[in-house]
Amino acid sequence: MASDVYSEYETRLPGLLLQRVKEEVPEKTGVRKIRAILDAVCEEYELCKSESGEAVGLIAAQSISEPGTQMTLNTKHFSGVEEMNVTMGLPRIIELVDARKKIKTPSMTIYLASPYNKGKREEVRLLAQMIKETTVEEISEQINVNLADQIVEIILDKERIKDLRLKPASIAKEVKRQISEKNVVSDGSKVIIKVENSSSKSKEVSPIFKLKENLKELVVAGIKGINQVLPIVENGEFVIKTAGSNLKKVLALEFVDKTTTITNDIFEIYAVLGIEAARYSLFEEIFSVIEQQGLNVNPRHLLLVADVMTSYGIIRGITRYGIIKEKSSVLSRASFETPIAHFTKAALAGELDSLSSITENVIVSQVIPIGTGLVDLYMNHKNKKVKDK
Known part of the structure; x- marks a missing residue:
């Protein structure tokens, strides 16, 4: 039985790899052929493993940085939509490995749940407008100030609020709330705001004009942070691309597919979905940038980077304030940046360096603990036979 053959290899191959073989091998394949295929897969799997003492970090760094020298400093622009740009190339890689909390062009790819993903274009456009943040300035013709009566008057754009399916009463309620x-x-x-100024006998000018300016940026509809939206068709389904990101609130919408909607903001994914989701997203983002540049880097090197950056349960960049700060070796920390500050701090604290890693042993000209450097050889002199000449 074919199932018995597969069960024999459960201890030799990872479950996902074994499942992939089952899916790829035709059902009518003979037992002998299945066994030959599985043996070949096992052989390749063993060759893919790292040997004990192999410098996987150095190999990953070389494999990523060398193709990185060929990256361009470009930005992708979505035609027809103002301000919808996505940072790509080397600047995006730097954002990711530095773990920058504020990225240059946050964006989302919002996948729609059924049946919205197969709906009409106009319906999808309305859904996109519901997501995009709408400010008072966008839906008003003008904002007037009456100093005598201490009133701010918002003259609404009737066509605009009709298109967005908003009502003056709901706008007034949202303004009052904020x-x-x-x-x-x-x-x-109109929306009329009466400014209360009971604490002063004279009519102050600055507070009412300050209120007017603040009203312009007040979000009265949509999701705050989503500045632009663009409905497009991908693989026969409607997808909404955005400029700006707010993952938590977007996932709360009933017409959004919560299993596939993504953002390029790693820290937002970490806050909403946790460290494992952030780790995988970090890998996907780096891999996507490299792939778009037409470069070839083995995914295992990128996975190693993502693992290191998230190994503490939080996202740490490959900087002196990130994972470098967590290194136990004084020499290793000092070799990255600001050596005097590290040496001074270590001296005051009375730190000891056990010279257990690569960098510190290179600095003091000792054998580095990788490859054969991991092995200590001892000779047993007692059993050594000496022949007389």
């Missing part, structure tokens, strides 16, 4: 003024009412196509 500002400290209590007297906010809607009057036809």
Whole structure:
């Protein structure tokens, strides 16, 4: 039986790899052929393993940095949509490995749940507009100030609020929720705000004009942080590309597919989905950038980088403030940047360096603990036979 053959290899191959072989091998394949295939897979799998003492970190660094010298400093632009750019190439790689919390062009790819993903273009456009943040300035024709009565008056754009399916009453309610003024009412196509100023006998000018400026940036509809939206078709389904990101609130929408929607903000993924999701997303982002550049880097090197950056349960960049700071060796920390500061701090604390890693042994001209350098040889003089000449 074919199933018995597969069970024999459960201890020799990872479950996912064995499952992949089962899916690829035709059902009517004979037992002898299946066994030959599995033996060949086992042989390749063993060759893929790292030998004890192999300098996997150095190999990964070389494998990534050498193709990295050929990367371009470019930005992808979505035609037809202003301000929808995505950082690519070397600048994006630097953002990722430095673990920068504020990235230059945050964006999302929002996949729609069924049946929205197969709907009409106009329906998808309306869904996209529901996601995009809408400010008071975007839906108003003008904002007037009446100093005598201490009133700020928002004249709404009727066509615009109709297109967005908003009502003056709901806009007034949202404005009231976000500002400290209590007297906010809607009057036809207007939203009127009465500024309370009971603490001063004179009519102050600056607070009311400050309120006017703050109102312009007030988000009254959509999701804050999503600046632009672009519905496109991918593989026969509608997908919404965005400029800006807010993963938590987007995943709360009923028409969004929560299993496939992604963001390019690694820290946002970490905050919403946890460190494992952030680790895999970090790998995917780096791999995607390298692939778009037409370069070839083995994924295992990128996985090693992602593992190291997330091994402490949080995201740490490959910088002196990230994983370098966590190294136990004083010499290793000092070799990266700011050696005097590291030596001074270590001296004051009375730190000891056991010289257990590569960098510190290179500095003091000792054999590095990789490859044959990991092995200590001892000679048993007692059993040594000496022949007389």
